[in-house]
Structures are given as C-alpha cells and as structure tokens.
Amino acid sequence: MNDKDERRKAADHLFRGIMNNKKAEWWKEKGYVERYSLEEIEQALGNVFTVFDEDWLKHVLNVWVEKNGRGHYLIQELAIRGLLPLVILVEFGKDLEELRRLNKFDLLVKELRNPSKFIAVWLESEIAAHCLRNRYSVELYPKVRGKVPDLKISFDSEEVMVEIKEISPGEMEVRYYEVMDFLASIVMPNIPQGISVKVTANTMPNDSELTRLARAIVEYLQQQTKEKVASLKMGRLKALIEIKENKYTSFSLTPPEAIALNQLKRLGRSIKHEAKQIPSPYVGLVVLDAAIC
Secondary structure (H helix, E strand, O other): OOHHHHHHHHHHHHHHHHHHHHHHOHHHOHHHHOOOOHHHHHHHHHHHHHHOOHHHHHHHHHHHHHHOOOOOHHHHHHHOOOHHHHHHHHHHHHHHHHHOOOOOHHHHHHHHOOOOOHHHHHHHHHHHHHHHHOOOEEEEOOOEOOEOOOEEEEEOOEEEEEEEEEEOOOHHHHHHHHHHHHHHHHHHHHOOOOEEEEEEEOOOOOHHHHHHHHHHHHHHHHHOOOOEEEEEEEOOEEEEEEEEEOOOOEEEEEOOHHHHHHHHHHHHHHHHHHHOOOOOOOEEEEEEEEOOO
C-alpha cells in the first residue's frame, strides 16, 4: 500500500469517526452537561457544524489525500470525545455566534475553513468575539487607505488596527523537536525516580552524533544518580549533562543559542511584514501566534 492509499484509509476512518460522533451526541452524557447546559452546548455546536459541515469535511480530507498538504486542526477536535475537545468546540461556537452578525463574516468563514490559515484566524475570532462581548466596535477586514488589516477595534474614541499571523517552526526548530523527542525516548526509561536530567548542546547533533549522545547520557546515568555535571565532546558537538535530585523525574534539552537567534530574526521579519497592513497614522497591534510543532 502506497502513501496515498494510506492517507485515503486514514481519511475514511476520520470521516466515519466524526460522523459517528455527531450522530451519537456524546456531549449529552452527565459529565458534560454539568460543565455547560445542554442548550448552551447544542447552540454552540450547531454554529460549529454549520461552518464546518459534511461537505467541508469531505473536501478538506480529499485535498489532504490528493495533495498530501496540511491537515485542518479542527478535525482532531471533531474526531475525539472528552471534556477538552468539548470546551474547545463550545467556546469556538460561542465566538462564531458573536461574530455572525458582523459584515464580512462569510469571508471569515472562508478563512477558517482553510487549513493553512485556520490557527491565525481562530485567534482572530477569539479576539474579535472578546471585544464584542466587552461592547467594543469590531470590523472584519476593513479597507483603510489601501490596507486591509484583520480587525479594526474601536473603543473610547480610539481605533486600533490588528494584524494576526501564525508563525510555524522553521527548519532549525523542527530539528530541535526531533532531537528532543529522540533523546527523551531513549533517556527517560533510564532516569531513576526523583532525578532530573538537563542537556545543553552547542549545536544540534546529526543522526550519527545523536545516537552516540543518547548512549553516552544513558551510560552516565548508570554511573551517577545524584547532583553531578559532565561534559561530553564528540567532534563539533559539545554537550553538558546536569543531573539533579528533584521532586519529579524529567528530561530536558536546552536549545542552542543559534536556534533562539534564528527564531528572533524570523519573528522580527514577520512583525515587519504584518505591520505593512497597518495604515498610517492609526495605532496598530501585531499579534503572532507561535506554533510549537
């Protein structure tokens, strides 16, 4: 079975699961109606299911299968049951209820349905709905002096233009999470109870260095269990291992300075880019939603 067939199988499974969840109305169970009233739940979920309907679900899953593109975040919340997804969906549905009376709500819906834009537009929805609840005036995608910021919020005779952007991890950040996950999978089973291990590296190891580093940490743990510090050098890679007694058993990898500097530069470029949509001389606010994975 090739990759596309695997994605098709997964997409069919997700579609059936989401449809079954909706039909089962699991949110009517006792534990959930204690968190919200049934009327509150059904009204909010009705708003969500109206925007993210069956046709949308079929389309977005098919695009994912055919193009192997980005999946839509909301699908995972629709596919599972529990208090956390219920809170996410109900609060989102409440926001949609507030926003549906605004001009250009249809454009907001179009953006929300787009997998590559959803996270930023979701935050946009939360901010706009919060402002409406506090009796501020909100305008979606206002055209002001040839610019189109995401929101215009008016309060106390002031007008603030808001631009929102999702920042996904760059290549260096993705590599850091891969290294962190690999080391944790090898090291955590070997950490004694009540011991924390912190590793600081001068650079991200390649695959060969990574395997050797994991092995070295485990070997050191087998020799030492109390507050100790060790330095390792493997060619270009230098790592500091710190072992301490702690209430909780844990493992952490401190990102190299280069990753932090790289992320700051990316954030700076994003702020400058988004700020171009703030028309002069209006007060502007740029909001960056930084994803971690």
